[in-house]
Amino acid sequence: MYHVITGRWGNRLFDEKSKEKVKYFREKVIEFYLRHGRYFPWREAKDPYVVLISELLLQKTTSKQVLNVFNEFFSTFPNIWRLAKADVKEIEGIIGVLGLRKRARFLKELASQIVNEFNGVIPKDRNKLLKLKGVGPYTANAVLAFAYGECVPVVDTNVARVIRRYFGLQEKKPAYADKVLWKLAEQIMPTERCREYNYGLLDLAALVCKPHSPSCTKCPLNKYCSYHNMYHRHKEEL
Numbered sequence: 001m002y003h004v005i006t007g008r009w010g011n012r013l014f015d016e017k018s019k020e021k022v023k024y025f026r027e028k029v030i031e032f033y034l035r036h037g038r039y040f041p042w043r044e045a046k047d048p049y050v051v052l053i054s055e056l057l058l059q060k061t062t063s064k065q066v067l068n069v070f071n072e073f074f075s076t077f078p079n080i081w082r083l084a085k086a087d088v089k090e091i092e093g094i095i096g097v098l099g100l101r102k103r104a105r106f107l108k109e110l111a112s113q114i115v116n117e118f119n120g121v122i123p124k125d126r127n128k129l130l131k132l133k134g135v136g137p138y139t140a141n142a143v144l145a146f147a148y149g150e151c152v153p154v155v156d157t158n159v160a161r162v163i164r165r166y167f168g169l170q171e172k173k174p175a176y177a178d179k180v181l182w183k184l185a186e187q188i189m190p191t192e193r194c195r196e197y198n199y200g201l202l203d204l205a206a207l208v209c210k211p212h213s214p215s216c217t218k219c220p221l222n223k224y225c226s227y228h229n230m231y232h233r234h235k236e237e238l
Contacts, residue, residue, distance in 0.1 A: 020224075021167075021224045022187075022188050024221075024223065024224050025166060025188060025221060025224070026188065026190045026197060028220040028221055029197055029200040029201055029204060029220075029221075030190075030193050030196045030197050030200050031200075031220065032200050032203065032204050032208075032220050033196045033197070033199050033200030033203055033204075034196065034200075036203060036207065037196075037199055037200065037203050038063075038203050038206070038207075040063060040067065041067070041070055041071070042054035042055075042066075042070065043146070043199065045146075045147075046146075046147060047147065048122035048124075048143055048147035048148065049079060049080050049122055050074060050147075051142065051143055051146045051147040052122055052135075052139070052143050052147070053073075053074075053083070053107065054066065054070070055138075055139045055142045055143070056103070056107065056110075056134060056135075056139065057069075057073075057095065057098070057100070057103075059139075061098050061099070061100065065097075065098050066098070068097065068098075069094050069095055069097065069098060072094055073094050073095065076090070076094060077091075079120075080111050080114050080115060080120050080122070081111075081115060081120055083107060083108065083111035084108065084111035084112045084114070084115045084120075086108060086111075088104050088105050088108055089104075091104035091105075091107055091108060092104040095107075106133065106134055109133055110132060110133045110134060110135075113132060113133055114132065122143060122147070124144070124148050126140050126141070126144060126152075129143055129144070136176050137155070137176050137182070138154060138155060138156045138175070138176060141153060141154050141155070142154050145194060145195065145198050146195065146198070149194075149195070150194070151189055151190065151191055151192075151194035152186075152189065152194075153182070153185035153186055153189050153198070154198040154201070154202070155175055155181065155182060155185050156175060156202075157174070157175050158202065158205035158206065158209075159175075159185075159201045159202060159205055160175035160178065160181055161205055161209060161211065162201055162204055162205050162209045162221075163181060163184065163185060163188075163201075164181065164227075165209060165214075165225060165226065165227035165228075166221055166224070166225045166226060166227065167184060167226060168226030168227070168230075169181060169184065204219075204220075204221075209221075214227075216228045216231065
């Protein structure tokens with residue numbers, strides 16, 4: 001298992017065995033997405049506004065719930081300017097069914113910030129994105145990856161679980177604050193098909209590598225997965 005940034009998955013170049021493990025991970029994640037990737041309307045969007053707001057709506061709620069309000073929300077608020085001018089109660093009227101009434105004011109304030117500070121343009125710079133109200137490392141990278149096509153890792157709690165299990169990292173901090181995790185995620189990021197790779201990780205985490213009772217025997221990563229191999233080795237020793 002590889003626990004620290006100065007170790008095998010740190011700044012040193014991967015050895016041949018590690019390179020094979022990384023190559024396999026990339027290929028199988030992309031392949032999984034192409035075969036089993038989920039469809040959501042926000043994944044079809046290239047508009048940074050739609051990507052950003054969708055990611056914020058998806059926080060602490062389910063994809064199914066957001067699906068129920070997606071069309072109405074973006075029909076009512078088709079751009080950042082309209083959202084900035086909206087009455088809070090108008091926003092609440094749409095997203096309140098998600099239990100997100102408190103988020104209505106936040107969305108209006110965020111939209112106003114983008115209009116006032118960036119002339120209504122969603123920043124393409126990570127540092128500027130991180131200065132936006134409520135935007136953390138995951139959301140910032142999601143905008144860069146899915147709206148602007150950059151090859152950057154998109155790591156939430158679920159993606160963190162897949163990476164940690166496969167590469168044998170210990171969970172010592174929340175995903176957003178785990179510098180070792182983010183460093184590794186950057187190192188293993190492919191240089192092409194990045195959109196499919198990021199969505200593949202999200203879908204693999206949701207459909208196979210679940211928090212409890214993961215479907216390890218059905219997982220395309222189990223050949224080199226540290227979690228799978230350790231678990232099954234332990235079972236064989238019992």
